[in-house]
Amino acid sequence: MSGERDEHDAPAADAGAADRGVSREKRPLLERLGLALIALVIGGLFGGMALAALIGGELFLAVMAGVGCAMTLWVGGLTLVRG
Numbered sequence: 001m002s003g004e005r006d007e008h009d010a011p012a013a014d015a016g017a018a019d020r021g022v023s024r025e026k027r028p029l030l031e032r033l034g035l036a037l038i039a040l041v042i043g044g045l046f047g048g049m050a051l052a053a054l055i056g057g058e059l060f061l062a063v064m065a066g067v068g069c070a071m072t073l074w075v076g077g078l079t080l081v082r083g
């Protein structure tokens with residue numbers, strides 16, 4: 001209670017980021033392109049599964065695979081834009 005702060009008084013968010021080694025630097029362009037390409041392939045697999053499930057009459061599976069496709073492509077796009 002002397003008014004001094006030590007390392008144990010730091011906010012939890014800052015301490016957690018330092019422990020995990022989080023880096024806020026942008027990824028290199030080649031790495032971003034590679035990750036986006038992987039997301040595109042996996043998104044295509046999800047899209048194919050959605051189409052096959054829709055043709056087979058499995059509506060719930062088709063919707064879930066479609067959502068997986070959309071989310072994968074969305075994150076792949078964010079990888080390119082935000083780095």
